[in-house]
Amino acid sequence: MSTHEDVLSSENLPHEPERATLEGKNKFMGFWFFLGGETVLFASLFGTYLALKNSFGDAEGTPSQELFGLPLVFIMTVILLTSSLTSVYGIYHMKNQAFKKMMVWFTITVLLGASFLGLEVYEFNHYVHEFHHTFTAHAFGSAFYALVGFHGAHVAFGLLWFLTLMFRNAKRGLNLYNAPKFYLVSLYWHFIDVVWVFIFTVVYLMGKVG
Amino acid sequence: MADNTNSNYQDQFFKEKHKEEMKYQVITFAMMIAFTIIAFGLVVGDFSKYLVVPIILVLAVVQVLFQLYYFMHLNQKGHEMPSLMIFSGVFAAVLTILALTTITWI
Known part of the structure; x- marks a missing residue:
């Protein structure tokens, strides 16, 4: 075995394996830079939504007070918050080099994320069929689906990212090459949760209050 | 040992x-x-x-x-640059939201 291989898959990983190599450090730094950019991207969608949430033009539209149902949003929020905690458990086990336990917690995270996505699909479907609240109906609809839908797309991408990493590394175990990858996907997952906290507050709760 | x-x-x-x-x-x-x-x-x-x-x-x-x-x-330690990046993002985000809600569409 070459020394390079030896270092990457050593029996005892160093403390903080996600930042132990130069590649890991660069990924860590670059990913936070990306998250800063994502913050601005979501801000532009939030700003658009806030400006257009009462704009219906000539179209007949349902105002947000009548449209949104809080129980479903509450369930979705709890599911996503819980999935954030389960991915923290995954990283906890990664730091203790317990690969199997990490995989179990990430599997739970993926299941919770998928049920969140399923509920969101149901919600959108409900709006379209019961209220004719569509993407092209009016400015409120466009801004709503652009913001919430873009977040949903992030959830879908996060799920694919988790699944890809888990399948690809299932037989490899934990090493210095994939530890940064698992760390980053969990950061991404937390960021999705951060955005959702603002979505449920600004879109649903403030929409309900009026 | x-x-x-x-x-x-x-x-x-x-x-x-x-x-x-x-x-x-x-x-x-x-x-x-x-x-x-x-x-x-x-x-x-x-x-x-x-x-x-x-x-x-x-x-x-x-x-x-x-x-x-x-x-x-x-x-945790070693998060100075990440903090700088995310809070610069937040700064730009606040400006963006202010601009969109007060100038662009209103």
Whole structure:
């Protein structure tokens, strides 16, 4: 075995394996830079939504007070918050080099994320069929689906990212090459949760209050 | 041999440390759920709009700070650059939202 291989898959990983190599450090730094950019991207969608949430033009539209149902949003929020905690458990086990336990917690995270996505699909479907609240109906609809839908797309991408990493590394175990990858996907997952906290507050709760 | 014992001690130390961190993560989670329930409760409770909206916005910001500092480990060592990056993002985000809601479409 070459020394390079030896270092990457050593029996005892160093403390903080996600930042132990130069590649890991660069990924860590670059990913936070990306998250800063994502913050601005979501801000532009939030700003658009806030400006257009009462704009219906000539179209007949349902105002947000009548449209949104809080129980479903509450369930979705709890599911996503819980999935954030389960991915923290995954990283906890990664730091203790317990690969199997990490995989179990990430599997739970993926299941919770998928049920969140399923509920969101149901919600959108409900709006379209019961209220004719569509993407092209009016400015409120466009801004709503652009913001919430873009977040949903992030959830879908996060799920694919988790699944890809888990399948690809299932037989490899934990090493210095994939530890940064698992760390980053969990950061991404937390960021999705951060955005959702603002979505449920600004879109649903403030929409309900009026 | 001596080296081995030393690394065992180190392992033990880090395991304890991770456990300690995990305790804070679970507390963070409990706080976030509590804030969420309070926010939903305020909206369902039919209070004045001018009271509810500022409170739920503050709750959201606090919740997000918890998430950033505990779940995303911004409170740990070596996170100076990440903090700089994410807070520059937040700065630009605030400007963007202000511009869009006050100038562009209104």
